[in-house]
């Protein structure tokens with residue numbers, strides 16, 4: 085019998101970039117196949133071609149042995165190919181339910197959309213992912229994690245033969261990830277083939293049957309998970325060994341840089357306090373909806389604060405907007421790089437320059453030369469894979485976009501750098517580079533406040549871990565010697581009341 | 595990912611013929627496209643109408659007539675780069691002109707003061723627009739559509755049928771011509787604004803912020819750019835420019851007409867979009883905008899020389915606009 089999906093000699097070119105070069109692979113029905121590779125290796129491109137979003141330059145794609153000639157999104161959907169995009173594809177102005185059933189809304193008499201049926205079905209689809217989101221809410225009011233859930237529900241709303249998941253867990257925490265895995269396993273048991281893109285190797289060993297590695301757009305190898313190891317996969321992917329050990333604790337921790345007390349920014353931040361010292365990396369852990377990002381925004385000035393005090397280096401500040409935070413020496417890398425972080429239509433140079441307009445100017449004049457030099461520096465330092473610093477950021481791969489976002493704030497040389505999810509969608513090699521970079525910043529005396537839902541990341545980076553639950557800081561652990569269980573226990577100690585919060589529609593997961 | 599030589603080893607790209615390559619190159623720079631089009635059009639007209647087009651008096655008329663639109667395009671381009679726009683410019687123009695005329699003609703104040711009052715009234719109209727958009731948060735289309743009718747109505751209320759004549763001293767502000775080319779002041783005012791504005795917007799750090807705002811307002815805000823304040827400033831600049839255009843227009847005619855500038859906003863926006871602005875924001879240059887104005891002015895001139903009715907003018911300008919914007923599809927930097 086023919087395999088469910090067979091890709092033969094697939095190639096795709098973008099101007100100046102060979103994203104895929106003669107890639108062949110085949111996936112059986114019911115198989116969960118991981119797709120692995122560095123940032124820019126071509127994973128998303130491959131997924132998009134199979135889902136009919138991009139056209140291919142060469143090669144053929146067979147579904148159940150049948151050649152698919154002109155594969156566009158509609159044709160792919162009709163063939164039962166569903167995709168969850170890495171970068172999100174929802175329409176922010178429409179409701180959750182409308183997004184899930186875009187163009188296929190259940191209808192009643194005279195083709196009227198049957199709103200109630202649509203919402204009920206949406207609710208069921210979302211519920212199987214273990215989350216409650218009101219299907220009537222507008223997508224623009226959702227948090228990144230909630231949007232991700234809706235994306236997944238949208239893909240599940242069809243009769244699927246092939247499901248492509250492009251880094252679906254990047255915005256999710258452990259609980260939702262496990263729910264998603266259950267759903268994926270159930271689909272596979274029913275014969276659906278799944279292509280699963282992720283940078284989290286542990287997930288691949290937990291979920292997938294086999295793994296295909298891409299390197300520089302070429303096939304680097306396909307293995308069965310039982311016959312391979314993390315080290316082998318990393319070598320295939322990166323071509324060298326990568327380690328994530330905690331750095332030796334030789335760093336000198338200095339004076340207090342940030343001191344926030346009883347910060348109150350309703351509805352998500354109730355009473356949160358934190359101190360961060362110069363040269364220290366403090367990680368803020370907690371479940372989705374615990375108010376970590378919102379707490380950081382309140383410190384930076386991006387969210388209105390009702391009470392509490394914030395001091396930077398013993399000087400009280402009252403940030404009324406991000407410019408005040410920036411003026412006080414705070415930088416903040418936001419969680420949602422597409423909506424809040426990057427200028428996707430602009431090139432790398434301008435993105436990096438956005439926070440440091442005065443630095444890349446001579447007098448009143450913006451200096452393209454200085455901005456370009458700055459951008460080149462970061463492209464080299466962070467190893468951003470791009471044909472030139474003039475590349476439009478929207479055309480970079482997700483991981484490389486994340487690096488540009490980081491560069492944008494590193495350029496500002498802040499005293500306190502807040503990083504919300506520093507390695508979302510970043511490959512293992514780059515991840516260790518980002519860790520190295522954050523540590524180097526701390527060595528230079530910068531105070532770092534890192535929000536992360538990735539517990540291994542928290543444990544690898546933190547000098548100190550502060551845990552939040554329900555808008556409050558509920559506990560603190562030393563980074564050295566802490567375990568995932570300890571963090572989780574603190575974060576979930578208040579689960580009873582969390583259930584209460586969930587009843588407020590839309591608030592629970594924000 | 596492999597970085598290849600641009601377009602190398604790419605069968606599909608190599609198959610592209612010369613024509614597509616030229617279109618692509620042109621599409622990459624709107625200014626270049628327009629510049630080529632303007633030159634081509636001017637040459638063609640010089641050949642076809644050697645007695646009518648390339649004459650000093652025709653040139654003078656063309657340059658003088660495009661002055662108000664040219665002045666307004668500077669402000670509109672700035673706003674559109676920032677992702678917004680102002681429909682009320684025509685009404686602001688008339689309102690400011692009328693106020694300058696009232697101050698000089700009816701009250702007998704010095705002409706200098708009248709000019710200043712006119713510009714200030716324009717800036718004030720812009721300020722109101724800006725406050726409505728940034729503080730109350732009403733969408734610019736609706737806000738300035740509202741003030742478009744309000745300012746026009748206030749113009750009628752202020753001056754009934756208009757102020758004619760104003761005063762000779764005031765008229766001199768719109769009529770003074772340079773000794774060499776003998777082109778009147780509105781053109782020179784526009785030229786200075788385009789040069790200074792072009793430099794400011796292209797080069798200075800302050801105005802560059804508008805590109806970021808247009809590119810992604812939320813990211814700009816989180817990058818520490820004061821989005822609302824800048825948009826407000828943009829509207830004030832737009833208003834002041836409309837005020838200046840109104841004053842100069844009234845002075846040139848020595849008459850403040852209450853119907854001045856009716857419909858000019860569409861012409862201005864057309865030129866701005868033609869010049870490379872996009873409704874999404876984040877793109878465009880003043881140079882492009884003024885080339886857009888020039889291009890439209892040439893087409894109008896051709897129509898007049900040819901004695902083709904004004905009715906056809908809109909058709910041609912509209913087609914050119916659609917053509918120019920559809921060129922964007924060929925941009926190499928666009929998404930696949």
Ligand SMILES: Nc1ncnc2c1ncn2[C@@H]1O[C@H](COP(=O)(O)OP(=O)(O)OP(=O)(O)O)[C@@H](O)[C@H]1O
Nearest residue numbers: 098103123124125126127128129480481482483595
């Ligand atoms: N629309 C586009 N225009 C130009 N280049 C593109 C476009 N889309 C992708 N690319 C380039 O193709 C290469 C492969 O990108 P792709 O998004 O497939 O990488 P990826 O493996 O998904 O990486 P990541 O792990 O960072 O998401 C990258 O170098 C990227 O810059």
Ligand SMILES: [Mg+2]
Nearest residue numbers: 128170481482
């Ligand atoms: Mg990707």
